[in-house]
Amino acid sequence: MRSDVAGGALLIGAAVLALVWANSPWADAYESLRSATFGPSKLHLHLSVETWAADGLLAVFFFIVGNELKQEFVHGELRDPRRALLPIVAALGGVVVPAGIFLVVNATAAGEEASGWGVPMATDIAFAVAVLAVVGRHLPVALRTFLLTLATVDDLCAVLVIAVAYTSHLSLPALGYAATGLLVFWWLQNGDDGAAVAVRRVVPGWLLFGVLAVGIWTAMHASGVHTTIAGVAMGMLMRTTPRAGQAVSPSHHVEHVLRPFSQVVALPVFALMAAGVALGGADGFWTSTITWGVVAGLVVGKIVGIFGASWLTARFTSAHLNPGLAWIDIAGVGVLGGVGFTVSLLIAELSYTDPAHLTDAKAAVLLASTTAAILAALVLGQRSRHYKAMAVRRREDAE
Structure with missing residues (x-):
């Protein structure tokens, strides 16, 4: 239940099921399920x-992703700033170039087509990690950390773009x-x-931090910022070093407890719920500049x-690639970055009011993400x- 491979297989299987269900005769039942509402209205x-x-x-x-990164920054691969800089700059390049390609493809569009420039910016971390886990069981751990x-x-860049360019209301x-x-969480x-020690002694940790x-x-x-930012932030604030009397740090303990829930349920x-995109109504899909802007941005731009x-960062700065990796590995991760999916679909919904444009954008995200996943599987496999x-x-030589 804690295995990335098992979690990845479940994730991909659920996505395929959703896509088939949303385009089947039982599509109405699917829409009814995911549109059903519950929760306290007074808290909005x-x-x-x-x-x-x-x-x-x-x-x-x-939260688990942020927690893992904190462990890597403190104790692992990313302790060396010269190695940490490389994936950070890579992410910025993977945001700017796809958006630029989309704008070039839609430069002559007369309507709202160009407003979807943010659609190809996002890499879906959940699906990308799932694909990497399924096809790359023997890849170095450093490559997963890079991804x-x-x-x-x-x-984080995509959420900032949503907050600045696609959010009409931000509650300060x-x-x-x-x-x-x-x-307070950090303290x-x-x-x-x-005071901090007294609170931790009086209140059980699961209740206090929960x-x-x-x-x-x-x-x-309530602020209008996507809540996954809260998860990353809390994960990055976890303490990774055990204190006297602790067998493991809170960071490792919480990850051990939550990872099965994340892999098997979350x-x-x-x-x-996210992958069920209805593909009907995309009549002008192959001639739409939105389609080719999204596909080119995700598949090529990433x-x-x-x-x-x-x-370029490794060539002209002191940053360097982990010696256990090769540049072809980074190329494979670059292809895998074209799996946009969830955040891309969210930005598409915020970008377009015309149903035809929205359908083109969503279908293009599916096509581009599937293409990127297949190409990445070939390279990384x-x-x-x-x-x-x-x-x-190495084992034979050692024997």
Whole structure:
């Protein structure tokens, strides 16, 4: 249940099921399920099942991602700033280049077509990690860390773009409450003063941090900023070093507890609710500039931006690639970055009011993400076999 491979297989299976279901004779039942609402209205949390999956369950996955990155920054691969810089710059390249390609393709459009420039910017971290886990079992751990860092920075950029360019209402008071909650979260995690120690002794950790996490999530949701940011932020604030009397740090303990829920429940349910895109009505799909802007941005723009920014950074600065990786591995991750999916679909809904334009954008995201996943599987699958053969040769030499 904690395996990336098992979680990835469940995630991809749920996505395929959703896509088939949404385009089957039972599509109405699917739409009824994900549009059903529940939750407390007084807190403005009477949300649809689809929204709860994307904003609620996915925040758990992003918490684990943020937590893993914190461990890498403190104890692992990303301790060296010269290595940490590479995936961060790669993410920025993977955001700017696809958006630029989309704008070039839609430069002569007379209507709202060009407003979807943000659609090809996003890499879907959940699906990208799932594909990497399924096809790349023998790839170096450093490559997964590179992808996690890249995709997290990518998602942060996408959320900032949504907040600035696609959000009509941003609540600063709610954002302030969320920031205050995060400060308290950090203080209770890391504070050594008497007050922090006393609170931790009196209140059980699961209750203390559970209630605080729900409060931070609620404030972030009310602010208009996507709630996955709250998950990443709390994960990055976890303490990764055990104190006296602790067998493991809170960071490792919480990851051990939450990872099965994330792999078996949160990600598959999220995929089931997010992947059901109805493909009917895309009559002008192949001639639409929106289609080719999204496809070119995700399939071509991502690898050009990610690989190009990485190589240029390593070439002209002190940043360098992990010696256990090769540039073809980074090219594979660049192709995998073209799996846009969830955030891309969200930006598409915010970009277009014309139903035909929205259908073209959503169908293009599906086509581009599927193409990128297949191409990445070919490249990374070959690299996985290469690393497996290397490991076998090392074992034979040792014997």
